[in-house]
Amino acid sequence: MPTDVERWKSEVYGNEIREHLYEFAEExxxxxxxxxxxxxFERFKWWGLYHQRNGQESYxxxxxxxxxxxxxxxxxxxxxxxxxxxxxxxxxxPIFGDAYADWTTRQSIQLHWIRIEDVPExxxxxxxxxxxxxxxxxxxxxxxxGNPVAGKDAEEVIDAWPVIHDLNEEFKGNEDxxxxxxxxxxxxxxxxxxxxxxxxxxxxxxxxxKETDGEEEVxxxxxxxxxLARNEERFARDIDVWVPSEKVSDVAGGLSALxxxxxxxxxxxxxxxxxxxxxxxxxKVRDTLQEEYVDFELETAGRDVREEYTYNAGNGGRNxxxxxxxxxxxxxxxxxxxxxGRMGADDVLELADVADEYGSGEVRLSQRQxxxxxxxxxxDLDALLEEDLLDDYSPDPSPFMRGSVACTGTExxxxxxxxxxxxxxxxxxxxxxxxDLPDDVDEFHIHLSGCTASCAQPQIADVSLRGMKTRKDGExxxxxxxxxGGGLGxxxxxxxxxxxxxxxxxxxxxxxxxxxxxxxxxxDGENFREFVGRHDDEELDEYVEPEETDYEDxxxxxxxxxxxxxxxxxxxxxSPAPAYPDDTPMSADD
Numbered sequence: 001m002p003t004d005v006e007r008w009k010s011e012v013y014g015n016e017i018r019e020h021l022y023e024f025a026e027e028x029x030x031x032x033x034x035x036x037x038x039x040x041f042e043r044f045k046w047w048g049l050y051h052q053r054n055g056q057e058s059y060x061x062x063x064x065x066x067x068x069x070x071x072x073x074x075x076x077x078x079x080x081x082x083x084x085x086x087x088x089x090x091x092x093x094p095i096f097g098d099a100y101a102d103w104t105t106r107q108s109i110q111l112h113w114i115r116i117e118d119v120p121e122x123x124x125x126x127x128x129x130x131x132x133x134x135x136x137x138x139x140x141x142x143x144x145x146g147n148p149v150a151g152k153d154a155e156e157v158i159d160a161w162p163v164i165h166d167l168n169e170e171f172k173g174n175e176d177x178x179x180x181x182x183x184x185x186x187x188x189x190x191x192x193x194x195x196x197x198x199x200x201x202x203x204x205x206x207x208x209x210k211e212t213d214g215e216e217e218v219x220x221x222x223x224x225x226x227x228l229a230r231n232e233e234r235f236a237r238d239i240d241v242w243v244p245s246e247k248v249s250d251v252a253g254g255l256s257a258l259x260x261x262x263x264x265x266x267x268x269x270x271x272x273x274x275x276x277x278x279x280x281x282x283x284k285v286r287d288t289l290q291e292e293y294v295d296f297e298l299e300t301a302g303r304d305v306r307e308e309y310t311y312n313a314g315n316g317g318r319n320x321x322x323x324x325x326x327x328x329x330x331x332x333x334x335x336x337x338x339x340x341g342r343m344g345a346d347d348v349l350e351l352a353d354v355a356d357e358y359g360s361g362e363v364r365l366s367q368r369q370x371x372x373x374x375x376x377x378x379x380d381l382d383a384l385l386e387e388d389l390l391d392d393y394s395p396d397p398s399p400f401m402r403g404s405v406a407c408t409g410t411e412x413x414x415x416x417x418x419x420x421x422x423x424x425x426x427x428x429x430x431x432x433x434x435x436d437l438p439d440d441v442d443e444f445h446i447h448l449s450g451c452t453a454s455c456a457q458p459q460i461a462d463v464s465l466r467g468m469k470t471r472k473d474g475e476x477x478x479x480x481x482x483x484x485g486g487g488l489g490x491x492x493x494x495x496x497x498x499x500x501x502x503x504x505x506x507x508x509x510x511x512x513x514x515x516x517x518x519x520x521x522x523x524d525g526e527n528f529r530e531f532v533g534r535h536d537d538e539e540l541d542e543y544v545e546p547e548e549t550d551y552e553d554x555x556x557x558x559x560x561x562x563x564x565x566x567x568x569x570x571x572x573x574x575s576p577a578p579a580y581p582d583d584t585p586m587s588a589d590d
Contacts, residue, residue, distance in 0.1 A: 006265050008039040009139065014178035017043045025119050029058040029578065032116075046140060046178070048133025049119070052112070053414035055563025057577040059089055060114045061412055063136035064126065065143040066365060067168040068150055068161060068188075069107030069372075073361030078129045079109055080348035082122055087345070089113025090576045091564035093411070095422050099345040103338060105405065105457050106185070107365045108136060108143045112412055134172055139180045141171045141256070146188045147195040148364040148372055152327040155318075157207045157305065158218045160190035163248050170249050177256050181263030182271040184256060185227070188220070188248070193318045194309030197367055199235045199492050200226045200460065202273050203255055210242045210302030219244040221301045222251060224285055225277030228454035233494050234274040239286040242302035254293030258285070306490050312368075312445065312460060313489025314529040319443045320368050322402055323395050324381060332381060333364075333374045336390065337397040339428060340406040340421050341369025350389050358384040369405055400431040403445035403462070407455035410559040411566070416450030418467035418478040418504065419559045422566070424448045427508055430551045435512045438519050444528065445487070446511070448480070459494040460486045462528045463511055469558070470501040477556045478504045484514075484540055485532030493529065498540040505556060509547030517543040 002010075012020065021044060024032050032040055041051040050061040064079065071079070079101055088099045089112065102110040114122070126132060135141055144164050147153060151161035167186065171177050177184075188205045189196025198204025205220035220243050226236030243251045264270045277285055290298050310317030322335040336351075343351070351371065355363050360375035371393070376384055385395065394401070404427070407413070409420025427446065437444055447461035458464035464483030469476060479501040486495030502510055522531050532540060559565035563575035 002265055003268055004038070005042055005139075005268060008042055009179055011039075012043055014046060014175060015173060017046050021047060021049075021116075022120055025116050029116055046135060046138035048136035049114070049116075050137060052412045053410070055572050055575040055577060056089075056412065057575075058115065059112070059577065060116065061408070062111045062114045062119075062122065062133060063104075064109040064111070064131055064133050065136040065172075066108060066131070067144050068146045068164045069148040069365035069367075070161070071363045071365065072130060073356070075129055075131055076355065076363045077349060077352040078125060078131065080345050080352060082125060083111055083348060084345040086115075086118045086122055087111040087113050091567055093422065094566050095425055096342050097344050100342050101345065101348050102408070103341040103343070103365045103369045103371065105341075105367050105369060105455065106143050107145050107148060107367055109365070110408070132172070135178070139182050140178050141180075141184050141186065144168055144186045144188060145196060145201070145367055147191040147193070148366045149321065149325075149327070149333050149374065150190055152329070152333060152374055153191050154326050154328045155193060156191040156328075158190040158220075158245070160188045160196075160205075163205070163245050164188050166249055167252055171253070171256065177253070177260065180256070180260050181265050182268065184259065184273075186252065192305040192308040193311045194306070194313070194488055195311040195318075195321065195367075197311070197460075197488060198223055198226070199488055200228055200233075200457065201236060202227060202259075203252060204236045205243070205248055205252075206304060206306070208242055208302035208304045210299060217244060219302065220248060221304050222255075224255060224282070225274040227272055227274045228457060228459050229272075229452065230269065230454075231452050232274070233454070233459050234278075235492055237277050237282045238301060239282045239289075240301045241286060241289075242299045247296070250294055250296070251289070251298075254289050258289055258293050262288070309489045311489070312487050314443070314462065314487045314527045315489060320370070320402070321366055321372060322370060322397065324385075327374070330378070331374075332376045332378060333372050334376055334381070334384060334395055335366070335370055335372045336393040336395055337402050338370050338393055339401055340404055340424050342421060343371075343393075347389065347392070351393075354384065354387055354389055398428070398432040399437055399442055399444040400428045400435070400446065403443055404428040405445070405447040405456050405461070407449050407453075409450040409467075410562070411564070413450060415453050416467060417469060417560055418450050418480065419555045419565050420448050420450045420456070420467070423504065423553065423555065426551070426553070427511075430508050430549075431511060434508075434549070435515055436519075437515060438522070440525070441528070458483065458486070460488055460492070461495060462487065463514070464495040464497070465507065466497075468501045470503060472503045472556075476558060478559065480504060480507055482507070482510060482544055484544075485529050487529050493533070496532070496537055496540070498537045499544045499546070502544075502546045503556070505551060505553040506546035506548055508551040509549040510544045512549070513545040513547060514543050
């Protein structure tokens with residue numbers, strides 16, 4: 001039997017949602033029938049709108065898709081202006097203020113406190129400047145990710161940007177691919193560093209060489225069925241297909257249609273393609289693609305470059321894109337660290353000014369929630385690096401700042417169990433001041449996810465943190481599970497969850513003790529992943545050793561049960577939002 005979501009989608013879905021959205025915007029929040037909230041909120045996701053959590057009724061998160069993280073000249077300024085004008089709500093964040101933009105782990109942008117009445121004006125401003133929220137959420141093609149400096153990266157073996165651009169043009173708004181069983185996440189990478197993180201996507205195109213008519217051609221190998229969410233992580237599987245650039249769209253469309261037709265629509269938990277690959281195996285996926293969904297002979301996989309993958313691999317090399325890097329045209333791109341991916345609206349506008357002054361005005365977003373200024377002439381580098389903005393968004397940050405990633409958390413998300421953004425900021429600052437890594441270790445990834453949905457990608461971090469609850473001194477408090485040793489690279493590994501339910505104020509001490517043991521007992525040149533790999537879970541659990549320190553966590557209480565965690569009076573009854581009938585928490589789906 002189809003799920004409620006499938007029934008709602010069968011009634012209204014895809015592009016037609018927009019007309020209803022505009023009607024509700026004109027008539028106001030109260031015009032959305034209370035008994036249809038769940039249905040309409042599910043549909044609104046297709047146009048990039050998530051209703052915020054209990055206690056924040058009538059406010060939405062808006063997600064703007066930026067294919068491959070590319071913000072063309074002028075577009076970043078538009079984002080800052082929209083954040084400044086429309087993304088201000090009744091709650092003030094003590095670290096980030098009243099208005100800000102979040103850069104996501106899928107190279108997208110999220111704004112909060114959006115009122116439905118303002119949506120048409122925001123859409124108009126975005127679309128006038130070549131941007132859209134279309135299919136940024138929902139059961140459809142999501143924002144296509146890859147190496148954010150595609151087309152400019154001096155190390156790339158094939159320019160993936162034209163491919164990504166064409167896929168976005170072909171499949172965003174395409175009625176034949178608008179209603180899939182669940183989300184469809186695609187990565188296309190042309191660089192040999194693995195910066196597209198294809199392993200954790202539903203569909204990945206990765207650079208590979210193939211001999212054709214006696215000539216070696218570079219194109220893409222195809223992997224299918226990766227993903228992290230719900231404690232059901234999978235690395236994408238090789239289906240033994242190589243495809244040239246000009247046929248990527250055909251193969252991508254074929255696999256999307258295969259998922260549309262064969263995916264599970266009766267159980268949303270099992271609806272991701274990773275479960276279909278589990279059931280069928282890669283060979284059947286390839287055979288079905290060949291027999292039913294493409295009209296040309298598929299070529300077998302070519303020679304890949306996975307042995308060169310360094311991105312988030314823990315082995316040195318280009319682990320991320322922070323810092324100063326030369327482009328293929330002789331100019332430079334400069335990657336800036338944005339702690340937990342959040343920038344105040346004023347800083348967004350200042351970044352736009354800096355990008356205009358020193359580069360082409362183009363800015364790109366990475367999957368590590370950071371920003372990249374492109375097209376900087378060598379003679380302007382020194383002046384750029386002296387800009388005051390870079391005091392807060394450094395191209396050479398502490399490893400603990402550089403490696404921090406956090407999801408939205410209970411500030412806005414109904415799924416999250418704990419507060420995340422401000423907490424990870426405090427963790428990173430405390431670790432920077434109190435903990436020393438070995439001299440030859442300059443990167444250390446800590447990802448904090450508020451629940452098992454894994455929006456912060458915790459399974460691919462050195463230290464993985466996942467929201468839980470526990471009791472301390474007889475009182476219920478927020479807690480975190482701790483996992484160790486995750487990462488990507490040539491031989492990707494998921495983190496092993498070795499310690500459960502550590503009270504949040506004891507987590508920095510636990511990480512400090514762990515790093516101390518690592519520094520004392522590592523073998524010559526051993527990286528953290530290798531260190532974790534040669535110990536069993538029981539040993540690692542002992543190394544973690546939770547401990548109170550001078551770190552103080554201001555949000556030990558259950559922030560999920562507040563209307564806004566940072567409000568002076570955060571009780572649900574103090575919420576300024578219209579009351580939601582029977583106080584039932586809203587559902588959400590990343």
